[in-house]
Every structure is written in structure tokens, then in C-alpha cells.
Amino acid sequence: MLQTVIEDLLARQPAIRARLDDFLRLPSVGGDPAFADGMQATRRFLLDWLRDTGLRDAQLLDGGGQPAVYASWTGAPGRPTVLIYGHYDVQPAAPLDHWRTPPFEPTEIDGRLYARGASDVKGSTTIALEVIAAFLRAGGCPVNVKLFLEGEEETGSPSLRRIVEQHRDLLAADAMISADGGRASQTRATVNVGARGSTAFEIALRTASKEVHSGRYGGTIRNALHEMSVLVASLHGRDGRIAVPGFLDDVPELTPQQRAETAAFAPDEDAFIAEIGACAFGEPGYTLRERVTLRPAIDVNGLWGGYTGVGGKTVIAAEAFAKLSIRLVPGQDPLRARDAVAAHLRALCPPGSELVFQFGRDGSPASSLPSDHPLLRAGMAVWRQLSGQEPIPVRLGATVPITAIFKEMLGIDTLMFGFNLPDEDVHAPNEFFHLDSLPLGLRGWSMLLAELGAMPSAAFDRVR
Amino acid sequence: MLQTVIEDLLARQPAIRARLDDFLRLPSVGGDPAFADGMQATRRFLLDWLRDTGLRDAQLLDGGGQPAVYASWTGAPGRPTVLIYGHYDVQPAAPLDHWRTPPFEPTEIDGRLYARGASDVKGSTTIALEVIAAFLRAGGCPVNVKLFLEGEEETGSPSLRRIVEQHRDLLAADAMISADGGRASQTRATVNVGARGSTAFEIALRTASKEVHSGRYGGTIRNALHEMSVLVASLHGRDGRIAVPGFLDDVPELTPQQRAETAAFAPDEDAFIAEIGACAFGEPGYTLRERVTLRPAIDVNGLWGGYTGVGGKTVIAAEAFAKLSIRLVPGQDPLRARDAVAAHLRALCPPGSELVFQFGRDGSPASSLPSDHPLLRAGMAVWRQLSGQEPIPVRLGATVPITAIFKEMLGIDTLMFGFNLPDEDVHAPNEFFHLDSLPLGLRGWSMLLAELGAMPSAAFDRVR
Missing domain, CATH: 3.30.70.360 (Alpha-Beta Plaits)
Structure with missing residues (x-):
């Protein structure tokens, strides 16, 4: 069935791309009250889409701020239940005069799709939704899925704890896969094992x-x-x-193992800095990769x-x-x-x-995925097949606060499995998404759900 | 004649105040292109007013930026020719939400007239114009007057040098009196002898x-x-x-005489700082008054x-x-x-x-009026009569760049004789003018012109 689903997805790419464009046209700036209409329109758009895919129980989870969008499918008894995370809110587009194309009119130029939110994280969220839809069209998902699309990621998730608190049963799961927290490289396979x-x-x-x-x-x-x-x-x-x-x-001081792992995925420091025309800076005694992930x-x-x-x-x-x-x-x-x-x-x-x-909000601690975790084993297996390389475990410099919140409140770990790339000007003018990430992501997410579906739910008992 | 002029002026105060209000209603923010209409309307208002007073040759002097407004009366042969300086431009009103009354709607509250430009320097400019008008109504001025109202004082006088260069003959004079550069105290008579x-x-x-x-x-x-x-x-x-x-x-290090002169007009430092709720700061080894005038x-x-x-x-x-x-x-x-x-x-x-x-503009050096200068002698004499006190020579911490420019280009010194006071929130929200400065200023300017008119033009030969 996996092969059928992947072929179906790759054949439907024009329609998938059209829906992504519609998603990007919705100006879902959650942090600015002037965009309240855009936020509401985005929620309506998502609820319609989720119902179309065959997901059930589609609803808004209201915690007093921007509600999350939820839907589920629980037709795989005995298989793991996976919470799938994405967010529909985006950063403000300011400064507007630095954009070469309108931020809310997706524009394709040389294989890149320019729009606010294209990389962070409507592109990867679309991949996740389309893969679930394809499995449901083919008869069912390899795992039970609970889709959770947050509306406050870019504003520090002020009501996320309240939403989770009020819907613990609805959100109960064995593990989480996040469409946020992207790839570290376009050429080298990596798997995210933590974030600052x-x-x-x-x-x-x-x-x-x-x-x-x-x-x-x-x-x-x-x-x-x-x-x-x-x-x-x-x-x-x-x-x-x-x-x-x-x-x-x-x-803590870096361990020899941490030094070795970061060295395995060390960018050319001069090129990394030169790419954004910046001036190098940072704590002496650490490589750039160490500074950006473990300092x-x-x-x-x-x-x-x-x-x-x-x-x-x-x-x-x-x-x-x-x-x-x-x-x-x-x-x-x-x-x-x-x-x-x-x-x-x-x-x-x-x-x-x-x-x-x-102060506003408390913030989130750093997160880490243990090396023997079933989520990590599944992610590594997928990337081995996708790339033909042995994936390198890497940490993110950026923050995905939800991983810490879901660990603390629901006891589940998160695999960050976004397909966005680090050069995509996230949070800045001219944000874009590499369009060749779309077919790669559709294959990767299909394979990941199949890998997890091959495990019994009990595989997660030890780590929960 | 002096007494007649003063009585006339004091009797006409309601009309003078009405004209000042009209002047303040004109939003003459020279540094912001959005106020081009306000600047032009202010020039028309001034030209009409100057022609009404009996001044001749009223015209705009264009140096490529905001033109200056000029007019003259030269009916006192043998007497000094005095350039009278004011400016019609004002600082921007921002931040607007800090104003308690509209910045361009003059509002009288408890003896204070609130409006942008009320203190800096439409109030004192109005005093100068009304005194000249009163003398002309009474038959003639004690001195020859050349009125020069600048439109670029608040933006660093970028075209002032060009204007003076192109109109050297028109502007030739023995000395200058400036309506800008105000009083140092409401209770203690002082005469300005320089500025930073x-x-x-x-x-x-x-x-x-x-x-x-x-x-x-x-x-x-x-x-x-x-x-x-x-x-x-x-x-x-x-x-x-x-x-x-x-x-x-x-x-240069301060001389004992400078130390003594600044000590003679030393404010209570704690009160000076407390009045604006500020934190004291500055170079050690100097009094506050020394720091603000000679450092x-x-x-x-x-x-x-x-x-x-x-x-x-x-x-x-x-x-x-x-x-x-x-x-x-x-x-x-x-x-x-x-x-x-x-x-x-x-x-x-x-x-x-x-x-x-x-960089924009070159800036202006500090200015100083020598202690035996006829302008200073006249100013001291007026303040002795106005106040019954021996006036203290003081320096301004603020800058009146025109004094340096006119000294360099026309060889004349300037007596700063504005009646505005230091607590009037100049350049800040809620700028105001103490309304009791109006009758005091009308008397003072009348007496000053009479004092200067008692000197022959030749009194200025040595200092030019």
C-alpha cells in the first residue's frame, strides 16, 4: 500500500501545490490583531480541508487565544497513536518594503515558492495533511493519527498549555511527529534529535x-x-x-560525544557566515555548530x-x-x-x-530525543532509504516550544520531521520554500507513517 | 516716545495675543515635507503682517531651502542698523500622543499658552514684531531695523549661508538682536553672552x-x-x-572668572534635576551649570x-x-x-x-559676546530697569547657530534677547509660553531699541 500511496501523491502534485498556494494566500499573522480576519479564514479553510480528507471529529480547540485546529482518525487498533503537529500562524511580514514579491501572494521563481509562511511552516504542514489524506483514500492510515494545528506558535504559544490541559483525553497519544523543525541540509541526510x-x-x-x-x-x-x-x-x-x-x-560542558556529533555535521564556517554577509561572532573555544546548537x-x-x-x-x-x-x-x-x-x-x-x-510568557526549555527512541529509529530508517546515506543526528538552534510542553503535559516525545531548509529566510523578508522539498517530503512522510505503523503501540510504553 | 509706545503695546495686548494665536495655528514644521503647505501659509501670514506694520521691502529670501522672510525700515540716519532675528519654523510635534492639547491649537491654561513653537520661538518673535510696529505707528523706530525671520532654524539652517551670501548688502547691519535664545530664569535677571x-x-x-x-x-x-x-x-x-x-x-580649562560667573547663576542642582524627574549625570569636577554651558x-x-x-x-x-x-x-x-x-x-x-x-551639515561653533560690547551694555541697562536687579551675564547650553554664521559672514555680534524660559518644554510635547512674558517682553524690546537708538552707529565700529 505504501507504494500506491506514494505514486498517488506524486501524481497529484499540481493539486497539492494549488492547495498550498491557497493556504499561503491566507494572511494568518497571529500576533497582530489587524489580521484577526486572516486567522479566522485560515481556520475555516483548514476545517474544510480536514473534513474533505476523511479525518473525523474536526473541531477548534479553544484555550482563550487563537484556537488550535484538530481532527483525528483512529482506525488502526493496536498500532501507535501519533499526534501530528503543525501550525497555521505565521510571523509578521514587516519590513514590507524589503519583500520582492507580495508576502501573501505565493510566487514561484526558479524552483522556490516565495511567501510568508511557505517555509515556516505551511509547506511542511501541507505535506503532512496530504500524506494522511492519501492513506485514507487508499483505505486507512498505518497509525492512528490526531492532527493538531496550532495558531500561536509564532507568538510563544500563550494558551497551548490550557488547550492541552482541557483536552488531555482527546490528545492522548504514543508520540508526536512535528511538521515544524526542518532539515539541516539539502545534501546531507540528518535527523533532528533536539532543539534549543x-x-x-x-x-x-x-x-x-x-x-x-x-x-x-x-x-x-x-x-x-x-x-x-x-x-x-x-x-x-x-x-x-x-x-x-x-x-x-x-x-554543561560539551561531552566528547557531543563534540563528535556536531563535528560530523559541521558547515564550512566561512561559507555559513558569508552566505548572509554577516560578521562572525561568538564564544571562543567552540565551533560554530557547537555554538548554535549546544551553547x-x-x-x-x-x-x-x-x-x-x-x-x-x-x-x-x-x-x-x-x-x-x-x-x-x-x-x-x-x-x-x-x-x-x-x-x-x-x-x-x-x-x-x-x-x-x-515578561509575558515563561518560555520553553531545550528538548532532546534519546538515541534509542522508536521515533528516532523510524526517522533514521526513512532517511537511510530516502537518501542512501547514514543520517546524522543533529540538534536545532531554533526553538520548537511545543515539544517541551507536550513532553511535560502528555508525556510524549516528538520527532521533528519538517522538510523546510535553513536558507529559506524564515522570519525575514522573502521567505521561501524549496519546491523540490514537496515530492521528497510526500515520500518521506508516507514512509515514516508506514515505519511507525509496523511497530506495536507497546513499543512506546518504555519511553512514555 | 518710549513711554507712549509701551503704553500703546500694553493696551493692545488682546490683539497681540490673537495674532500670536494665529501664528501658532500655522503648522510650520520645516523638517518634514508633509508640512510644506504649513510653511508656505506661514510665510504668507508673515509677509502680510510685516507690510501692515509699515515695514518696507517685504520679501522672501530664497537660498534653495525654506526661504527667510525679510523686511526693513531705514528711517533713522546716523543711528545703528539692527538686524532683528527670529524664526518661523518649529520642531516636529511627535510624539503626538504625549500632548495634552492639540499642538497646533494654542490653548491657554493657568497663564501658560500651550502650542508647538509657543516658546521656540513664535512668542518672542511676535514680541519683536509688535514692538517695531508700535514704534512705526508712533512715528518711527529709534534704530534702523532689518527683520530676518528664518525658516530653517530647527533643521540646522542648511541654506542660511547661501541666503546671507546672496544678500550681503541687503543684510548689512551694525549688530543683531535675536528673539531666539531666551531667559535663564523667571526670577533672576540675566543677559545671554554666549551659547554652545x-x-x-x-x-x-x-x-x-x-x-x-x-x-x-x-x-x-x-x-x-x-x-x-x-x-x-x-x-x-x-x-x-x-x-x-x-x-x-x-x-580649554575653565578660568577662575568663568567659574565665578557660572557660580553667580547656579541653580539648585537637585531641584534642576528633580523638576524633570531625571537622573543626574556628567563629568566630575564641574558644577551642573559649568557642565551645561562651558563643557x-x-x-x-x-x-x-x-x-x-x-x-x-x-x-x-x-x-x-x-x-x-x-x-x-x-x-x-x-x-x-x-x-x-x-x-x-x-x-x-x-x-x-x-x-x-x-553628515548633512557642518554645524556651528560656540558663540561669545565680549564683556565691553555695546549690545551687552544695552541689554544690561534694560534688565537693570526691568528687574531692579544687577543682571548676571550667563551663557546658554543650547545652540543658536545663526550667531556664528552672522559673525563670520557679516562681521556682526548678536544679543540674544528672547523672553522664553527654560521650563517651557521646548522641542518636547506640551511646549508652552509663560503668558506673563508677553507684557515683560514688549516693555523690554521697546527699551532695548530705545537704548540702542541713543547710540551713534559709530559705537559699533570697533566691535565689527
Whole structure:
């Protein structure tokens, strides 16, 4: 049956591509209230699609924020029940003037499909849905599937815990496969075995009750922009090492095995940096691949204050703002890491100033898939067949917070099995999806469900 | 005649106030092209007003930017010819949501007239025009007057030099009185004897060819916002001293006389800082008054980059921007000071990054009025009568670039004789003008023109 399903999928590629285009045209920016209509339209689109495929019980799971879209098929008794994860929300398209094509009008150029969300993660989500649909058309899935499409991945999943809490029975499963968390290379087969965690917050620094004239006060009062710059500059030493006291205490030294595994998939560092025209940076004593997967990072994602309009305005800023995010590695607790940064920043603020933190969400710890896990064995087997190579276990530098949440709340592990690639300008202007990932992904997901379907549900008892 | 003129002016205050309100309603934001109509309407308003007063030769002086408005009256042969300076442009009103009343709808509350430009400098400009008009109504001015109302003061006077160059004969005068450059105190009589200079520029730092995902790259590439923060933080030591190599070399140590003069008008430092809820800061070894008048200052007026919209976006910024301004003291050359800061910033940029300077204009050196100057003697005499106090010579922390330009190009000195006060939120939201400055200013300007008219034109020969 697997071969029939794969042939059916490859033959139907034009229709699959047309549906992906429709999906991408829906502007599902979950973090911006101006896109509420787009979010709602996307949910309607998905519910219709899931019902068409033969999935049952299609519904919205409401946790008070953007609801998740759910559907299931449980016609494979004794076989594993697999939660299949994707998300339908996308990052904001800003800055709009940096896009060469309209962000919500998918445009194919030289084998790339440009659109916001094409890579992250409507492309891979479409692959998962189409593979399930093809199995159902052929008579049934090799595994029981519970489809869970989140609407808040790009905004930190604020209501995901509530949704899972309220639907524990509905979501009960043996394991999860995620369409998010993509491939590490176009030429080298890899399997994701973990991801960095993350936590993010905003700070507002106030040094005066109002903005004043820099002639009248220059040299006598603190400028919020100077002080904010001191705060941001203090996060790293000039050598690239994080300089927040205590922050690195919970970060374990790399083991020889970790060093060897990261070395097995080490990019050409110069080429990696040159590809985005960037300036190399980072902690001494670690390779680039080690830094991006097994060492934490602190980045300021946005910074603003004072007069930023046309021309000049000679004012001393009273307020300065910054958005910060932290990438976490195994061993770090999001709240502890955040508190270390917050305490460091507070200690540097001048007397009389006011530093306000807007924490919002707790963040997610890093995740890891044990080396003997059935999900990992299945993923490795698929990639061996797809590529003819021995796949390399790799960790992601990015964060898939849901893996930690589902592990904690439902006790299940996640295999990240997205087909998106690292050069696809995720979260940036001109995001795209390599279109040759579409047939590869359709084959890969078909094979993965077949591999898992060959195991009894009990194979997951030990790891749950 | 002086007494008649003053009585006439005080009696006509309601009409004067109505005209000031009309002036303030015109949104003359010279630095923003969106306000081109407002600028043009303001020039028409001023030309009509000047013609009404009996001034002759009313015209626009075009230097390629915002034209200046000019008119003259030369009916006092043998008496000094005085160039009277004001400006009709105003700072942008942003941030609009911080205004308690509409910025271009003058609103009187508790003796204060709130509007953008009320203090800087339509209030004092109105006083000057009304005094000239009153003298002309009474038969003639004590001095020859050439009125020069600039349209580019708030944008750094980019075409002022060209205007003066092209109209040297029209503008020839013995001295200048400026309606800009206000009072230092509401309770203590002072006379301005100088101002700090200034120069400003914008910098753009690029560390990568594009914005990228902070999960994929965090810990491996430089973040433009971090590097910009390092640049800004490097401008000062933690002790508040400017840390730019070479910058302070041209700054002379304060003389005992300067120390004594600044001490004579020393504000309560704690109260000065507390009034704007600020955090004290600055070079050790100098009083606040010394720092703000006789020591230079560097301020970042605006700073921005990365994602600054609603919610979070975990990107590493590829570009960061800052607007910088420098306040200069006597002895400093604007270009040399600017170059020292630029060289310092360039030296700190990481390899592979690109720092682009947008210089725009050359800036203005600090200005000083010698202690035996006839303008200063006249100003002191007026304030003695107005206040019953011995006026204190004081320097301004702010910049009136025109004084340096007119000194260099026309060889004349300037008495700053504005009636605005330092608490009036100049360049900030809720700018206002103390309305009791109106009758005081009308008396003061009448007396000043009479004092100067009592001198022969030759009194200025030595100082020109």
C-alpha cells in the first residue's frame, strides 16, 4: 500500500501545490490583531480541508487565544497513536518594503515558492495533511493519527498549555511527529534529535519624566538611549562570551560525544557566515555548530527610543525600549536564565532610573530525543532509504516550544520531521520554500507513517 | 516716545495675543515635507503682517531651502542698523500622543499658552514684531531695523549661508538682536553672552546583508543592535566623562572668572534635576551649570533597529541606526569634534561591518559676546530697569547657530534677547509660553531699541 500511496501523491502534485498556494494566500499573522480576519479564514479553510480528507471529529480547540485546529482518525487498533503537529500562524511580514514579491501572494521563481509562511511552516504542514489524506483514500492510515494545528506558535504559544490541559483525553497519544523543525541540509541526510529552548521579554528603561532639549540639558542628565546601550552592550564580552553573571553556571560542558556529533555535521564556517554577509561572532573555544546548537545565546531583537523620524531633533530621550530573547540549551531553566539576565540588567541601571520588564510568557526549555527512541529509529530508517546515506543526528538552534510542553503535559516525545531548509529566510523578508522539498517530503512522510505503523503501540510504553 | 509706545503695546495686548494665536495655528514644521503647505501659509501670514506694520521691502529670501522672510525700515540716519532675528519654523510635534492639547491649537491654561513653537520661538518673535510696529505707528523706530525671520532654524539652517551670501548688502547691519535664545530664569535677571555650538549626524551600522532568525544564527553572528549599543555606550565613561579620544583636547580649562560667573547663576542642582524627574549625570569636577554651558556634551537623540512592532519577532538585526548630536564650547571646531567622534566609532566597528555616516551639515561653533560690547551694555541697562536687579551675564547650553554664521559672514555680534524660559518644554510635547512674558517682553524690546537708538552707529565700529 505504501507504494500506491506514494505514486498517488506524486501524481497529484499540481493539486497539492494549488492547495498550498491557497493556504499561503491566507494572511494568518497571529500576533497582530489587524489580521484577526486572516486567522479566522485560515481556520475555516483548514476545517474544510480536514473534513474533505476523511479525518473525523474536526473541531477548534479553544484555550482563550487563537484556537488550535484538530481532527483525528483512529482506525488502526493496536498500532501507535501519533499526534501530528503543525501550525497555521505565521510571523509578521514587516519590513514590507524589503519583500520582492507580495508576502501573501505565493510566487514561484526558479524552483522556490516565495511567501510568508511557505517555509515556516505551511509547506511542511501541507505535506503532512496530504500524506494522511492519501492513506485514507487508499483505505486507512498505518497509525492512528490526531492532527493538531496550532495558531500561536509564532507568538510563544500563550494558551497551548490550557488547550492541552482541557483536552488531555482527546490528545492522548504514543508520540508526536512535528511538521515544524526542518532539515539541516539539502545534501546531507540528518535527523533532528533536539532543539534549543527560548524565552523572550521586553524592557522599558525610563531615566526622566519627559524628553528634554539636548542643548539645555546635555551633559547634566542621563540619556535613556545611552543607558539602554550600556545595558545591551553589557550582555556580552568583547570576546563574544555571554557576560551575565551566573548565566552560564547551568550550562554543561560539551561531552566528547557531543563534540563528535556536531563535528560530523559541521558547515564550512566561512561559507555559513558569508552566505548572509554577516560578521562572525561568538564564544571562543567552540565551533560554530557547537555554538548554535549546544551553547546559549542572547539577542536583542528590537531596540528603539528618542526621535526616529525624518531629519533631526535634538532631544535627550527619557525612555528606551528593547525586545530580548534568549536561546537555551539542555540544563537551563527558562525562568532561571531570564532571572539571571534581569538581575544583571537591574544591577546596571543608574540610581533614579526605572527599568520595567514585560515578561509575558515563561518560555520553553531545550528538548532532546534519546538515541534509542522508536521515533528516532523510524526517522533514521526513512532517511537511510530516502537518501542512501547514514543520517546524522543533529540538534536545532531554533526553538520548537511545543515539544517541551507536550513532553511535560502528555508525556510524549516528538520527532521533528519538517522538510523546510535553513536558507529559506524564515522570519525575514522573502521567505521561501524549496519546491523540490514537496515530492521528497510526500515520500518521506508516507514512509515514516508506514515505519511507525509496523511497530506495536507497546513499543512506546518504555519511553512514555 | 518710549513711554507712549509701551503704553500703546500694553493696551493692545488682546490683539497681540490673537495674532500670536494665529501664528501658532500655522503648522510650520520645516523638517518634514508633509508640512510644506504649513510653511508656505506661514510665510504668507508673515509677509502680510510685516507690510501692515509699515515695514518696507517685504520679501522672501530664497537660498534653495525654506526661504527667510525679510523686511526693513531705514528711517533713522546716523543711528545703528539692527538686524532683528527670529524664526518661523518649529520642531516636529511627535510624539503626538504625549500632548495634552492639540499642538497646533494654542490653548491657554493657568497663564501658560500651550502650542508647538509657543516658546521656540513664535512668542518672542511676535514680541519683536509688535514692538517695531508700535514704534512705526508712533512715528518711527529709534534704530534702523532689518527683520530676518528664518525658516530653517530647527533643521540646522542648511541654506542660511547661501541666503546671507546672496544678500550681503541687503543684510548689512551694525549688530543683531535675536528673539531666539531666551531667559535663564523667571526670577533672576540675566543677559545671554554666549551659547554652545552644535553639530549633528546620523549613523547606520550594517552587520549582515539581511535580518535572520535568532534561533538559527544566535551565538554565531554579530547583531547590529548589540554593536550599535557598544558604539553608543563607548561615548562616555561610567564616570560621565566623554571617552572619545582627542575630543576634549580642544576644550580649554575653565578660568577662575568663568567659574565665578557660572557660580553667580547656579541653580539648585537637585531641584534642576528633580523638576524633570531625571537622573543626574556628567563629568566630575564641574558644577551642573559649568557642565551645561562651558563643557561639551554628546547625546544620542534617536536609536532604532530590528523588530519594534507589536509582539515578539526573534530576529537578529542586520542594521541599526542612530542620530547623534554634539554640543560644543568655545575653542572647539565643529568639524574637528565631529571627526573625532566619527574616528572613534569607526575604530570600534567589528571587521566586516559597515558604518555609514550621514553628515548633512557642518554645524556651528560656540558663540561669545565680549564683556565691553555695546549690545551687552544695552541689554544690561534694560534688565537693570526691568528687574531692579544687577543682571548676571550667563551663557546658554543650547545652540543658536545663526550667531556664528552672522559673525563670520557679516562681521556682526548678536544679543540674544528672547523672553522664553527654560521650563517651557521646548522641542518636547506640551511646549508652552509663560503668558506673563508677553507684557515683560514688549516693555523690554521697546527699551532695548530705545537704548540702542541713543547710540551713534559709530559705537559699533570697533566691535565689527
